[in-house]
Amino acid sequence: MSRHLGAPHREVDHDMALAAVRDRIRLLRRLGAAGPGLLTAIVAFLLVASLVPAGTAVALAVLIERVGTTEAAGLTAVAAAPLVMFAVLLLVGHGLDAVREPLFFLARCRIDGAHRVEVARLASTSDTIGALERPEVQRLIRQARADPENWTERTPGMGALSLLAFLASLLGLVSAGAVLAAYAWWLVPLLVVPALAVQQLDRHGAVMWHRTWLRGIDGGLRAGVWQDAVTSSGEGKEVRVFGLGDWAVGRIDRHIREMFEPVWGLGGRLMTRQWAHFLLALVPLGIAFVAVALSGARGDTSVGVATAVFAAGSSVYRVFGTEVHDIVGGLACVRAFDQLREELRAAPPPRPAAPPPPDAPRATAPPLVRFEGLSFTYPGTRRRVLDGLDLEIWPGELLAVVGLNGAGKSTLIKLLAGLYEPTAGRITADGTDIVHIGAEAWRERIAIVFQDFVRYHLTAADNVALGHGSVPRDEAAIEAAARDAGFDEVLDRLPRGWQTPLARSRTGGVDLSGGQWQQVVLARALYAVRTGARLLVLDEPTAHLDVRTEFDVFARLTAHKGDASVVLISHRLSTVRQADRVVLLDRGRITESGTHDELMALDGAYAAMFAVQADRFRRGHDDRVEEGELR
Structure with a gap:
């Protein structure tokens, strides 16, 4: 024994x-x-x-x-x-x-x-x-x-x-x-x-x-x-x-x-x-x-x-x-x-059943994106942030996603970027699950500016070029993206132009106001579109701007987005009315969808939210996050 x-x-x-x-x-x-x-x-x-x-x-x-x-x-x-x-x-x-x-x-x-x-x-x-x-x-x-x-x-x-x-x-x-x-x-x-x-x-x-x-x-x-x-x-x-x-x-x-x-x-x-x-x-x-x-x-x-x-x-x-x-x-x-x-790498995504050949041409058209029965719960929690959500992003459209704080708008974008895996359901692009496309290949086709975007302590040029860091740098596209975003006016006041570090802690650097930083970020996003991205997602990109400036920015975005699809998340309903379609996210699902006029005629939750914001604006309230200029 x-x-x-x-x-x-x-x-x-x-x-x-x-x-x-x-x-x-x-x-x-x-x-x-x-x-x-x-x-x-x-x-x-x-x-x-x-x-x-x-x-x-x-x-x-x-x-x-x-x-x-x-x-x-x-x-x-x-x-x-x-x-x-x-x-x-x-x-x-x-x-x-x-x-x-x-x-x-x-x-x-x-x-x-x-x-x-x-x-x-x-x-x-x-x-x-x-x-x-x-x-x-x-x-x-x-x-x-x-x-x-x-x-x-x-x-x-x-x-x-x-x-x-x-x-x-x-x-x-x-x-x-x-x-x-x-x-x-x-x-x-x-x-x-x-x-x-x-x-x-x-x-x-x-x-x-x-x-x-x-x-x-x-x-x-x-x-x-x-x-x-x-x-x-x-x-x-x-x-x-x-x-x-x-x-x-x-x-x-x-x-x-x-x-x-x-x-x-x-x-x-x-x-x-x-x-x-x-x-x-x-x-x-x-x-x-x-x-x-x-x-x-x-x-x-x-x-x-x-x-x-x-x-x-x-x-x-x-x-x-x-x-x-x-x-x-x-x-x-x-x-x-x-x-x-x-x-x-505990749970790597499955490999495509039939990967495209190395010499396959790169997709140039914006994809048709579908969220099919999407549910998500953050690890360590029980509340479902998204619960059986169904949504389509049509090729070339400007889609606005609105909803109250905590409705799951930013979570939806993180799932679209593949930063989290859905608890249930799937996201497809032209009928293919983005998991099978592969994270790297999928992110080559999209560009996302998050609400808590990063303010890189680099030069102005680098801050814009990082919008699509995986492609060769295109100086002409950087200049054009700055003009499209209205950042060229700020650029003229920078002491060293494009080579000015955007941080006072750097030698010769300057600090920007919140609104000016958002112009940098918009230029970053438009640079991505000009260098091949076909789906652009902007999460509260103008929260630091007043309503009139925001309206002008959205007009520029609409004019210069090319044939790319744009998903816009904003808490201001006065400007998303320019979108081709507006969807309301509530309790983890899309509860209303249509143009601004159609949703106003529906007289539902969107119309009530719009009426509250319009009344605040008439009474002189400005809900931008902060004001300031280059200092």
């Missing part, structure tokens, strides 16, 4: 051992990012460095042996060769110490830089964004990003180089063991076994250290939020006006302590256990040195041999002096990256 009970345990141990080997192989593969030339230099460096201690011990032993057995008259000639060898080895050792850090620093930069690119690519190119909103995914990003913010964090570059150094040091262990065995074979297990035990204790402490740090990541993430708030010009306004400075700093201090106090406590406990390391080194070395010294005193061993044993014995413990924390931390970083990849 004991054999049957023990077998599963042996299988588990075997699987864990194989997994550990595979993890280390994956870590070593990261070394390829250092480049063949630099990697070859580092390997040669490590091999030479591993042989220096044993070579130094032998050279020193020969030198002492000859000095002790040669007459003074012939001492110079006899001792010259070992003396030169000893001096050369000392110089080599010092030279290796001098070049180690520059070589390793350059390799770490290359390896970690390549790893960060992989993390960024993985996070930015995943088909949907739902996973990025989950706290556990943000923790994995923090673990995998290889961008240390404090002394507890390690990177794949650190881990891979330390693991390579450890493997190279095994050659040093063999050479040191050969020197010891030349005197007595029993010295090898006497010194090597305790040295291995010391390394295992170090590894255990490093694993505990890393696990303790992982438990404090949430505190670090929260501290980062408040650190960004107190140093950002955006949040800085409220921090100062509301007197939040001391309160925010207190939060930072509390969360930093949440992250580091457990690590500090563990560090103190590990320090108290250093006596075990001390004894594991002192006792075996003491036994070996006393035995060799007694043998020398009896005349059984020469002074030179004893010196070689002393030097080789102490080098055994230096062989295992590799930074274990780097290896453990690097392995954890690589594992976190693998887990992050699984989380972000």
